Amino acid sequence: MSGTVGLLFGLLLLSYVGNAASGPRLQRLFGLASGAEYVLLGFVLGPVVLGVIQRSWTETFTPMMLMGSAWLGLVAGLDCGRAPKQQALGRVLLGVVLTAFVAVGMGAATWGALHLLATELTDSERLRLSAGVAALTCATTQHALRWTISGFHCRGLLSNTLLDLSQASLLVPVVILSVLESGGGSGKVAALSLPARLGLEVGAGVVLGGLGALLLGREFRRDESWGLLLGLALFGTGICSGLGLSAVGALFTLGLVLGLCSSHRDEIRAMLLPTERPVVLPIALLAGAWIDPGAYPAAVWVAVVVVLARGLMELLRGSILFASLRAARGAGPWVALSFTSAGSFTLAACVELALQAGGTVGKSLFVIGCIVLLVGEVVGPMMLRRALVRAGDIPDAGIPSVPPPSSVGGAS
């Protein structure tokens, strides 16, 4: 039997583990919020360390990585597509603005690091790398924050504020991702202007999302709807990937439209949000096995600089929050380090950027993205807990309580 069949079995097993651990209580037993530790596992099992997973096998599963990353984009968009409450609108907008601020800062920091450490790259490659890093390091997801908040049975001003700030923060990396990938394009699309390519990508997401919302109708039957949702997702992924556009961005838009426009948004969320973990774990393993630090050794040093720059930018974000929001004052400026936990969307963006960009830029982005993801997943929940304790949102400090009945990443 071929090794690819063995790897497929392993991936299905991981998916099974992810599905079994999709409840909040079990998720806490099974590691980090976004499953990023499986990137490390994949790296250890991969061709660079133990060689259990061969590089040719990971190449066979490239379509699966493409589909999986786009699916994670869909789930992220669906989760994001909740109309904010009137009183939270200000915080949501502030969250978007601050995320954009961090993105600009990260892009500039990366550009500077590349100038010093990667002199052989062209300006175009540096720009693409910087923009990619900005997309991967500026945002967090509500799911990542909820993972910690619900684990400690938190109720308070800070918890709600952080959730509001993160609700729409993914819009910024999605825009950067879309611009970055649409900047290339393939086939006849490459001849179109950037706004036209962006319009194609967003348009595809909007049209498919609108169709989904219409077709799923007023009466919702779960079994029959799976075929439709899968069909829309795969179709959108294939069309955008084939045209060199961002499938993650298009499917994020699809999910956003479904979440905002469908009358069955809650049922759709209940169907799709639990699929995040079973999809993330196999993708993370494959991504880890795909990492090739030897392809561009300077990428590791750039990643170190990026991690430090991220810490600085988050401190700046925290200072702004400290100055402008009452809820953040109890926690101090370090509260913004909670946002380093990026969730599965970052993994998805990382995979897509690497696959679409290819070459030195793609592989470097991948290495940098995975390192940043892992560090963020460790630092983020730790700093969030610290902030919640300081703000008094955790009733008894350090004693995790039984999570409330409403699940992490569940319906609105």
Add this chain to the structure above:
Amino acid sequence: MKAGSSATPTTRIVQALALAVAFGFALAGSHLAPDGSSAADAITAVGFLLLGGTLLSELLEIVGLPHLSAYLIVGIVAGPHVLHLVSHSTVERLSPINTLALALIALAGGAELRMSTLRAVARSVGFALLLQCGIGMVLMAGVFFGLAQVFNYGGGTYSTLTLVGTAILWGVLAVSRSPSACLGILTQTRAKGPLSSFSLAFIMSSDVVVVVLMAGALMLVRPLILPGESISLADFNVLGHELLGSISMGTTLGLLLSVYLRFVGKNLSLILLALGFVATEFVRYVHMDPLLSFLTAGFVVQNLTNQGEKLLHTVENVSSTVFVVFFATAGAHLDLELLQQLWPVAASLCLGRAVVTYGLARASARLTKDAPTLQTWSWSGLVSQAGLTLGLSVVIVRTFPQLGQSFSSLAIATVAINEMIGPVLFKVALDRAGEVDQSGGPNRPSMPDLATDSHA
């Protein structure tokens, strides 16, 4: 054909619009995208076939066509011979989905074979097998031999003995049926009754009979087609091992599955995916037959444990999505150019097969004094042919390369015709026999309705 459905006009308009948009996107994508992006092509193809098949099946409910036919039509239209939205190479890349689909079909087929039902139809099925597989094979060999003279098969290069041998092989091909088509129609319509029980039991058991017949035919015709060769029992030896081994493996698999269903019972979709992909590869690796193994596994779960309904329900949920792509891919695989060249002889063979099947079915039903429904309609589920027949034709051509491309081309052409007509006939029969589940609408829809105020 039964016309009408429960969906409102608004629903149908939205579905038609969505189908048009999907086709538009796919056409635009195929024009704008560069060639050679095989990963994206395969993903687009699966998504489009799933979406298009689901939407078209709902639209064609208006005229009473089975969903299967809609999936085939989408595949044909999108395929390499019409709109070129799905290329030849992409169709080949989608073959793993066939592996999964066939495993699910066999599992569901075995699970549908309840002992109580089998006891009720055992006599009818037994006689039908004897007539259809025994006499039917001989009659179809005769039809082929006759038509070979009329159409000058082989261009006059074959000797009479070779033609007789070829005719015998064709006879075996002609008595193979399509478990996938049968199950696809029964799943969609949720039909229950003597006709559906008989058809399912017959088709599933005839699979095993045809495999044995094929081994026997290959052995017998060897000296006819290959001068100097003699009859060898070695093929039967291998076949015996394969049959017994497959049944043993299937029994083990079925028991393991039952234990899992009983004590865990979760994440069943993933278990089925693992069975479909990984277990199939393992079964092939040890030179067993996956179809028979999974058929046995489903049968064991249904009849030796009380987990049968749970298994069936899960397989139905997973297969409803998989079948769309499976049949749409089958449609895309149909070689329309070949059909165009060979249609007179292929149509004649199909007509001959249909007449023989009909006549023998009527005779068998009369002999066993079956219910009037069976006497009238028992032939209807036996017309379809699909992957099993094509697989057997590949085995034949591989064993006897002398038969060349013409034999496999003829097989492909006749399967194409039977694959399109068979499901329609079976559904008509089920409708006329009154066995289709009427609760919640004439057919199980692929999608929920855009309900209006009239649907409270």
